[in-house]
Amino acid sequence: MRYVNFLTDGKQRQLGVLQGTSIVSLGNATLEELLAQGEDLVAYANAQRASGTEYRADQVTFLPPLTHPGKxxxxxxxxxxxxxxxxxxxxxxxxxxxxxxxxxxxxxxxxxxxxxxxxxxxxxxxxxxxxxxxxxxxxxxxxxxxxxxxxxxxxxxxxxxxxxxxxxxxxxxxxxxxxxxxxxxxxxxxxxxxxxxxxxxxxxxxxxxxxxxxxxxxxxxxxxxxxxxxxxxxxxxxxxxxxxxxxxxxxxxxxxxxxxxxxxxxxxxxxxxxxxxxxxxxx
Incomplete structure (x- = not known):
């Protein structure tokens, strides 16, 4: 899985999976939260992306994958x-x-x-x-x-x-x-x-x-x-x-x-x- 952290319309932060030239939204969780909770990232993405909205990668604003790593x-x-x-x-x-x-x-x-x-x-x-x-x-x-x-x-x-x-x-x-x-x-x-x-x-x-x-x-x-x-x-x-x-x-x-x-x-x-x-x- 290729996890990305991004903004839509320059303001709404979302987590998503990059698939070629498109991104499927996984909602508003952060990678920091998922990792702290011990989530299996592959299983989580597979469970969430079926209902996610799809965006063109060239129409979103990327954020760092983690914006507030612990260290x-x-x-x-x-x-x-x-x-x-x-x-x-x-x-x-x-x-x-x-x-x-x-x-x-x-x-x-x-x-x-x-x-x-x-x-x-x-x-x-x-x-x-x-x-x-x-x-x-x-x-x-x-x-x-x-x-x-x-x-x-x-x-x-x-x-x-x-x-x-x-x-x-x-x-x-x-x-x-x-x-x-x-x-x-x-x-x-x-x-x-x-x-x-x-x-x-x-x-x-x-x-x-x-x-x-x-x-x-x-x-x-x-x-x-x-x-x-x-x-x-x-x-x-x-x-x-x-x-x-x-x-x-x-x-x-x-x-x-x-x-x-x-x-x-x-x-x-x-x-x-x-x-x-x-x-x-x-x-």
Missing amino acids: IICVGLNYADHTKESPYDQPSYPTLFPRFNTSLIAHGEPMIRPVISDSLDFEGEMAVVLKRGGRHIPRVNALDCVAGYSIFNDGSVREYQFKAPQWTVGKNFDGTGAFGPALVTADEVPEGGKGLKLETRLNGKTVQSANTDDMLFDVAALISIISEAIALEAGDVIVSGTPAGIGWAREPKLIMRDGDVCEVEIEGLGVLSNIVRDEAPRR
Whole structure:
């Protein structure tokens, strides 16, 4: 199933299932609610969609699949080729940092280039959404916690990311965390999201190309390692890292500008597309 969160007429929020170029409404529940209740997402959609209204996907406004995840945990330096283009040595433990809900934007929504910095960069990544969690989750059981997978563009304001050793501010400017368009349930994805081609395009030109097999810490390892310290919960999101090709590592630097279109495509998960827009000047 491909779950989407969307608005009709720009105001009525609904949950639905994306089927080709159409969306079948499942009503007003949220994925956060369904996951917290322990609903089987495939069974729920099958039971609800027979009576749902159908909409054209190009006539709705997408929202992030989850707008208020309990936690968004991002993983840095999880592809060796990306670490080599960075100023860091390859760590032996996942590099973790938080994303906040206020930074999230949806497929088709503008990614905001902040007025105070000219350093907005792209990072195409696979997102993992959990249906259950806990502490000290054995790696062998970790994939049982996965509800599904989505796409993330971890828009990074590099100037602020590197102002201090800790990256959180540069990774959390409002309007920079693109998420969606759909949550694809785990039954439709290879186990652990393995073997999927990941490609980022800027104005139609490929700038990142990799495979999720290249991750140093795979999905099962990330869930298990994070849960050693942090209690994971249904509805949490793990953003699993970006491969080489970021704009900041290039000479000259490739910085996103107003009017640019950035697309992240992951095999089997779809295409996340956002136009870049300058933040309104401060008054």
